[in-house]
Amino acid sequence: MPSYKAPVRDARFVINEVLRIGDRNGLPGFSAATPDLVATVLEESGKFAAEVCAPLNLSGDQAGCQRRQDGSVTTPEGFKAAYDQFVASGWGTLSQPEAFGGQGLPHVLGFAFEEFLSSANQSFAMYPGLTNGAVGAILVKGSPEQQAAYLPKMISGEWSGTMNLTEPQCGTDLGLIRTKAEPRSDGTHAITGTKIFISAGEHDLTVNIIHLVLARLPDAPEGTRGISLFIVPKFLVNADGSLGARNAVSCGALERKMGIHANATCVMNYDGATGYLIGEPNKGLAAMFIMMNAARLGVGMQGLSQAEVAYQNAVTYALERRQGRALAGPAEPDEKADLLFVHPDVRRMLMDAKAFTEGMRALSLWGGLLVDLVHAAPTEEERQEADDLLGLLTPVIKGYGTDKGYDVATNMQQVWGGHGFIVENGMEQFVRDARITMIYEGANGVQAMDLVGRKLPANMGRAIQVFFAAVDKECAEAGADARTAPVAERVGKANGELKAATMWLMQNAMAKPDNAGAGAHHYMHIAGIVALGLMWLRMGRTAAVALDAGAGDTAFYEAKLTTARYFAERFTPDAGALRRKLEAGAETMMALPAEAFATA
Numbered sequence: 001m002p003s004y005k006a007p008v009r010d011a012r013f014v015i016n017e018v019l020r021i022g023d024r025n026g027l028p029g030f031s032a033a034t035p036d037l038v039a040t041v042l043e044e045s046g047k048f049a050a051e052v053c054a055p056l057n058l059s060g061d062q063a064g065c066q067r068r069q070d071g072s073v074t075t076p077e078g079f080k081a082a083y084d085q086f087v088a089s090g091w092g093t094l095s096q097p098e099a100f101g102g103q104g105l106p107h108v109l110g111f112a113f114e115e116f117l118s119s120a121n122q123s124f125a126m127y128p129g130l131t132n133g134a135v136g137a138i139l140v141k142g143s144p145e146q147q148a149a150y151l152p153k154m155i156s157g158e159w160s161g162t163m164n165l166t167e168p169q170c171g172t173d174l175g176l177i178r179t180k181a182e183p184r185s186d187g188t189h190a191i192t193g194t195k196i197f198i199s200a201g202e203h204d205l206t207v208n209i210i211h212l213v214l215a216r217l218p219d220a221p222e223g224t225r226g227i228s229l230f231i232v233p234k235f236l237v238n239a240d241g242s243l244g245a246r247n248a249v250s251c252g253a254l255e256r257k258m259g260i261h262a263n264a265t266c267v268m269n270y271d272g273a274t275g276y277l278i279g280e281p282n283k284g285l286a287a288m289f290i291m292m293n294a295a296r297l298g299v300g301m302q303g304l305s306q307a308e309v310a311y312q313n314a315v316t317y318a319l320e321r322r323q324g325r326a327l328a329g330p331a332e333p334d335e336k337a338d339l340l341f342v343h344p345d346v347r348r349m350l351m352d353a354k355a356f357t358e359g360m361r362a363l364s365l366w367g368g369l370l371v372d373l374v375h376a377a378p379t380e381e382e383r384q385e386a387d388d389l390l391g392l393l394t395p396v397i398k399g400y401g402t403d404k405g406y407d408v409a410t411n412m413q414q415v416w417g418g419h420g421f422i423v424e425n426g427m428e429q430f431v432r433d434a435r436i437t438m439i440y441e442g443a444n445g446v447q448a449m450d451l452v453g454r455k456l457p458a459n460m461g462r463a464i465q466v467f468f469a470a471v472d473k474e475c476a477e478a479g480a481d482a483r484t485a486p487v488a489e490r491v492g493k494a495n496g497e498l499k500a501a502t503m504w505l506m507q508n509a510m511a512k513p514d515n516a517g518a519g520a521h522h523y524m525h526i527a528g529i530v531a532l533g534l535m536w537l538r539m540g541r542t543a544a545v546a547l548d549a550g551a552g553d554t555a556f557y558e559a560k561l562t563t564a565r566y567f568a569e570r571f572t573p574d575a576g577a578l579r580r581k582l583e584a585g586a587e588t589m590m591a592l593p594a595e596a597f598a599t600a
């Protein structure tokens with residue numbers, strides 16, 4: 001049976017020492033987030049994740065969700081009790097606005113909890129995760145009446161939320177949506193159509209489910225300019241807030257799938273269901289993007305979370321299992337064999353995982369802080385800068401974070417050898433659960449195109465220039481200390497590759513857009529390496545300062561400096577190779593006709 005312990009010490013290091021949220025106590029919610037409170041929230045939420053949700057991960061995977069004849073869906077044994085405990089403890093309210101019953105703490109804290117919950121049990125974490133996305137859209141686009149009717153109960157967790165975009169003929173290309181919304185005389189709309197792959201579409205955890213549904217009004221323009229967003233509650237809500245009639249929305253089937261078995265992935269049928277327009281007609285995509293951007297950061301966090309839990313279990317195994325002898329001679333001559341841990345190739349996989357997970361945690365939590373700064377930074381200039389960086393980093397966190405998260409989960413399975421392939425050991429579940437993160441919330445190829453096609457050129461490249469400047473500044477500062485100088489040198493070089501790749505795209509992709517498409521994946525990975533490099537520079541410098549100040553916990557800080565060097569040595573060289581791939585352009589990739597792909 002796999003185990004999980006929340007990486008509280010590491011999250012505290014990032015939040016309190018690297019991001020130094022204590023220095024920002026002028027911002028709303030930050031003054032309450034003292035180092036002591038941060039420590040308590042991380043400790044207690046980590047305990048909830050590890051003690052209540054992690055024990056249900058393997059059993060939930062094996063039992064899966066079940067749909068009954070009447071369309072109702074049950075989650076695996078133990079999920080309802082755990083969810084009730086989640087609601088009673090208020091874990092879903094951490095970073096939600098106080099006006100609707102939230103605790104108003106910084107998002108960066110909520111992000112840390114999301115990682116813990118998702119490592120412990122990704123299927124479970126998705127139920128409140130989707131609610132969070134729906135809350136985000138109603139907060140920004142909902143009318144005051146809609147906010148009052150839905151938000152308090154969604155934020156408390158009494159009701160949950162979903163996002164309904166996908167249809168059989170419409171995945172990435174949302175312009176193909178067919179679900180119809182017919183206006184009724186009372187101002188509501190009749191929603192008719194079929195949505196597929198809807199996570200948490202139906203379940204027994206909450207008494208009401210608030211679906212956010214993309215649909216077309218009559219005479220709406222073709223394509224994405226004709227999509228509107230509707231609130232479609234499972235049970236209609238009476239004026240006094242009590243539950244009213246059952247709405248005409250139901251789960252027609254559950255998908256059988258590779259992983260996240262304990263999360264209900266539903267075919268949802270809308271048969272003239274009552275829907276309430278949210279935001280303006282035909283502007284639904286903009287509203288949905290609010291959900292999708294939040295969800296993309298959350299999915300990036302899922303990539304990290306599966307890598308982290310797989311890493312923890314691989315370390316445990318490598319420190320128990322004995323096979324072969326250390327290359328330099330027996331490490332423990334009294335034993336019949338040495339631990340797996342002595343073999344450099346096993347260390348390679350473990351160090352790759354450590355360098356990725358700790359770097360990715362810092363990057364994701366920085367993303368959480370940027371969300372806070374976008375809303376609450378004191379000056380317009382700071383809010384703008386945070387918004388630019390967040391927009392740029394979102395596809396990197398989602399795309400690079402989940403590509404690498406999956407790689408790491410697979411390598412951690414490899415540490416277990418054949419035993420990693422055996423179901424009851426739990427390692428193969430981490431790989432299966434990690435796999436979906438590269439697909440949903442915009443497949444990673446689409447994230448790469450979002451980065452290259454939209455985020456890079458926006459405002460004449462303003463965001464990437466801010467990013468380059470941040471890396472250059474960090475390199476210069478870290479270069480002045482012998483302990484971080486080698487890291488600065490290599491990260492600086494990788495940043496140079498990113499600059500060159502950016503320039504190449506500017507010169508070669510305007511006239512020939514296939515060059516952008518052909519290089520987008522590579523570009524996203526170079527950007528991921530540099531972004532993690534920036535995090536390792538910040539963490540390395542923080543560790544050096546702590547050691548100089550005699551902060552104690554020397555082993556922790558020394559390990560940060562060593563891992564920063566490992567990252568610089570083993571991750572940054574890939575940036576050069578990726579740039580050369582990008583600069584090969586689209587020619588050979590697009591040259592062959594479809595017939596040439598036939599092998600028979």
Ligand SMILES: Cc1cc2nc3c(=O)[nH]c(=O)nc-3n(C[C@H](O)[C@H](O)[C@H](O)COP(=O)(O)OP(=O)(O)OC[C@H]3O[C@@H](n4cnc5c(N)ncnc54)[C@H](O)[C@@H]3O)c2cc1C
Binds near residue numbers: 196200436
């Ligand atoms: C378990 C699970 C849960 C899900 N949960 C939800 C949910 O809650 N709500 C919801 O609405 N949807 C959900 N989805 C749907 C998911 O978001 C889509 O599967 C995903 O967006 C991709 O759409 P598609 O499967 O139709 O693939 P397609 O759009 O057909 O794409 C297939 C491949 O082609 C690539 N591709 C497509 N277009 C382009 C392009 N223009 N440029 C470059 N590459 C391109 C894609 O990257 C992908 O690799 C879920 C899916 C699964 C499997």
